[in-house]
Amino acid sequence: MSLVKSITSAKSSNKLIKVILFTLVFINLIYFTSVIHNNNKERISSITSKLTSSTSGNNNKQQEQHLTDADNDKLSSSSNQQQQDAHETVLEEQEKEQQTQQQQSLSDDDIQFKKLVDAKLNSVKKNQGKYYMTNTDLSETKIKVPIKQFLKKYESAESWINKNELYYDPRFTLSIYLNELYMQYQEMSDEQLIDGNDNQHLIGGKINSNELPDISLPFNWVDWIDLTMLNKEFSKPMYQRLKCQDIQANSHSNPDTSYFCTDNEDISEETFQEFFKMGYKYKTQFPGFIINDHERHEHYCDNDYRVMQAKAYTMTHLLNPLKVIILGADKKDGNGGTFEFSVDNSKTRLTSSKLIDRYMESHGYYTRKQDSNIDTVRNGKRFFFDSSEDQNEVPDIIEMDYLSTWNQLNEKVVPKYLSPNETGYTNFLHMRDKNSIVLKESKFMEPPSIASQIEQYTGKPENELSPQEKLYLEGLQECSKYTDENEVRYFRMAVINPGDPRNRENEWGWHYDWRFFNELTHRTNIILDRLLRNWSKFAMEKGIITWIMHGPLLSWYWNGLLFPYDNDIDIQMPIDELVNLAKNYNQTLIVENPSEGYGKYLIEVNTYFHNRGISAEQNHIDARFHDVDSGIYIDITALSSSNAEVPKEYKQEKTIQLIDDLTKTNSNKEGAGNNGKQVNSENQLIFNDRRKHFYKIDQISPLKFSMMQGIPVMVPNGITNRLQFEYSKGLKSLEFDNWFYIKQLNLWVQKDNIIPILEDQTRTSNEDILKQIQPPSSLSNDQILKLLNNEEILQEYYLTRSLTRFHDFEKQVLFDDNGNDKPLDLVKYKTYKKGLKMVKPLRKALYEYENIERIKHHH
Known part of the structure; x- marks a missing residue:
């Protein structure tokens, strides 16, 4: 080495x-x-x-x-080009030939207009204080902590372990856990050397985490999700706290709450003993009501009550993840690896764990109460060392800098990467190259029967099954009790009262998971951007093939961005990729690269995904990628063969072309050669999700790489025909729900912002506005400048201009002059795929926006 x-x-x-x-x-x-x-x-x-x-x-x-x-x-x-702003580099190469021609064809007015627009954009760049939303770098990563309130040595009534109130700051949590990972890797490395082992766990002078045992750490949701809105309740005496009867009074139809709520005073002593094992001491450290299940959709309640239910449930009943995966920093080759730990069975919160003491001792402070001998046991071997020597007394307040710890971890430890014998490794290599990916029909074949899979797993000794495999087996056993027609709805939503005065848009809450609901939000663009970013990173790292579909594919078609009015993301994958997700990553918490933000995302696979027909009980979604700070999610659906009947619209709509052969297809349902699976006359497999979407292989494969929001994603082979089938006006209409597409900016702009710049402000119907903004009419240069006087529009244009210009270029590669699919131009594809690199986050980190920047800039 x-x-x-x-x-x-x-x-x-x-x-x-x-x-x-x-x-x-x-x-x-x-x-x-x-x-x-x-x-x-x-x-x-x-x-x-x-x-x-x-x-x-x-x-x-x-x-x-x-x-x-x-x-x-x-x-x-020595072999690859440096690509810092890759999409900009590609644009520069592509536009060099066009710039001279454009410059010659521009009128004096156009040249002046371009100068004025550039001046506006430069003003944004130079005035980051005013336009703070355009700077997505983290600004305050350090935190001052009154550390004695967390340490056993200094325990008092003011200690967090004794307080009713909860403490939360993601920078504190990251500081402790990243430090613990670093310490354990160092200890395992030292142990290897002490035992006289060779240094195979070292590579390039760094500790190779891939050659060391997995790390297991305690976990409690109170350290990873902000539950401090309950502190208002905790500050009250018990007799003044809300109870189940208050939940009942605020719920539609005044339901019997016993199926989901129990008063604190009625909780059994046995149950409280289980709660106390998490690191609590007193019943007063819990709300006046304990939520143990979902309040049914028909019993909707007000926003604040739904949030309290979510927080109370998370505190006591939300199951821990099985694993935590922290995404690494991006490298020039596109993958930064991961740092991972399994979650032990203790459910211990940080205030009662040893991790904070170990953090302090690793930073030179003495925290032991009596003796100074620290007892470390690893792999059955016990090590003692004196911690008091050369250690300082603990100050009242310390400064924690998790980012420094994160950098230290990356400097000293090689992160984990997929190994050649792990599922997804071949995909991982193909995805790194950003070449088009050809999918075989076998990836869409329905998995073996539920009964045969149960037999396979029950045939193994239980102690040989991983926690993920045990969970997979439990899902098979549960699913075996039901069919497509009678299975129980799995994912449940935070349905809220549309008449709540706080509910300004009469929202029902159907796009929020009830367990993570944190109030109706207008921060959706921040959350969705980070959701897509971190899903893409995770999928690339683990070799999981997915592509955008439905609404996100339509919004991508327009400008390579998400619709500003959208509130969820839809992605698809072959059924064998979903099986991989379920077997290896179900109930895994994905943590955003700590140098970019504080996002946490839970992977959850629907127990009933093994049933592959059309679900009668709205189990249309096979898995979700939850943002645990808001309840917003990515919907994940798998495509597989099945015996589901192809709907009549596929027989009638010729653009989809499943189509003419369905009579033969249906007659072949029970054919011996097809094993009950549907094929067309060309013997092509027809596959579907669990709702109503049917496909054949050439409509999906080969997948092509693209960019959305500055994030590498994959798109299906057939785009325009599919979008025309799902959204009859979606590719042509410049208006949707009072949002208008302004081609000069490549942005969707709200109607209220357009009316003031119209020449005729008396004609403000959507039809009249369209007549003024679309050919043969269009907005003038002066009107565009007036739009850019709006600071929000200017900021959005500043953030997205290079991305939307790149999308214009790639549309030349993928579509003909009429905007329809065309055979892939491999020469141009080779040029534009150089730009398929993850760029800086487009949106601010949610925690920093809500808790630091917004407070700083809105007095």
Whole structure:
């Protein structure tokens, strides 16, 4: 490995690096074959493949495995282009030839207009205080903490373990957990060296987490979701707190609340003992009412009561995730790896765990109450060391900087990457290349029967099943009790009273999961952007193939952005990818790259996804990616073969072309050659989701990479025909729900912002506005400048201009002059795929916006 170190530190020419790399490959192949233990051969061969592919560039034949950050940077610099603002670079290459022609054809008025627009954009760039929403960097990552209130040594009535109120700050939580990960990796590395093991767990001078045992840590939702809105209740004496009767009085139809709510005073002692194991001491540390289930949709209530129900349920009854995955920082090759830990069974909150003491001791403070010997047990071996030597007394207040800890973790530890023997590894390699991806029909074939899968898993000793496999088996057993017609609805919503005075838009709450509901929000654009960003990162890291569909695909078609009025995201995947998601990542909490934000997202797979017919009980969604800070989510649906009847509209609509052969298709339902699956006359498999959407393979495959919101995503092969089928006017109409598409800005703008700039402000119907903004009429340069006088529109244009221009370019690659699908232009695709790199977040981190920036800028 000394050769790897020398390469990472060398500043040689490309030719010299290539010579060294070829030599390195040859030496390492011999070295690895003769020396490395058998159980490491597969991983080491992956590393040599990485080195080989760096010199040969043959990504199709060589498997790639990540080295250290420095290794990746140096190796890629000798063979790959530097692409910091990749979409801008591609645009510059594409537009060089056009700029001279455009400049010659521009009138004096157009030239002046361009200068004025550029001046407005420059004013945004120079005045970040005024236009603070355009700066998505984190501004306040450090936090001052009265630390003695968290430590056992200084326990008092003011300690958080004794207070009724809850403490929450994501920067505190990240500081503790990132530090613990770093410490445990250091301890495991030291243990390897103490035991006289070789240094295979080291690579390029860094600890390789891929070669060390998994880490298991305690977890409690109160440290990961803001439940402090309950503090208003906790500050009251028990007799003044809300009870179930108050929930009942605020609910529609005045329901019997016993099915979901129990008063604090009626909770059994046995149940409270379970609560106390989480790190609580007193019954007063819980609300006056305990929520143990969902209040039915027909018993909707006001916004605030629904939020309290969500917080109370999360505090006591929300099941812990099985695993936590922290997304790594992006690298030049597009993947930053992950840091992961399994969740133990303790459910202990931080205020009663040892993690805070360990944080303090690792930073040079002595926190033990009596003796100073710290007892560490790992892998059945016990280690003692004196913690008091050279340690300082604890101050009243300390400054925590989780970002510094995060950087330290990345500097010293290689994150986890998929290994060649893990599901999704081949996908992972293809997705890194950003080439089009061809899907086989086998990926859409309905999985083996539920009964056969149950037999497979019950045939194994229980102690050999992972927590994820046990959960998968439980889902199979539960699903086996039901059919498509009688299964129970799985996902449940935060249905609220549309007449609530706080509910200004008469919202019903159908787009929020009830457990994570945190009030109706107008921050949807922030949340959806971060949802899509982190789902894409996770899917890329784990080799999970998905693509955008339905509303998001339509909004992508227009300008490569999400509709500003949308409130959810729809993605699809083949059924075998959903099975992978269920078996390996169900109930996993995904944590946003800490250098970008504080988002947390729960992966949850519907128990009844094993039934593949059309669901009668609205189990149309197979999985969700929940934003646990708001309840907003991504809907995930799988496509699979089934015996579901193809709806009549597919027989009538020729643009979809399932179509003419359905008589033969249906007659073949029970055909021996088709195993009950539907095929058309060309023997193409017809597959569907659990609602009403049917497809054949060439409408989906090959998948093509694109950008949405500055995020790499995949889109299906057939786009315009499908969108025309689902949205008859969606590709042509410049208006939807009082939003109008302004082509000069590539943005949707609200009607109220357009009316003041119209020449005839007496004609304000949607039809009249359309006549003034679309060909043969259009908005003048002066009218566009007036629109840009609106600070929100100007900020949005500043943030999105380069992204929408890139989308205009890629539409030339994917569509003909009429906007319809055309055969892929491989030359242009090769050019534009260089720009398919994750860019900086388009929107601010939600926590920073709500708790720091908004307070700072709105006095």
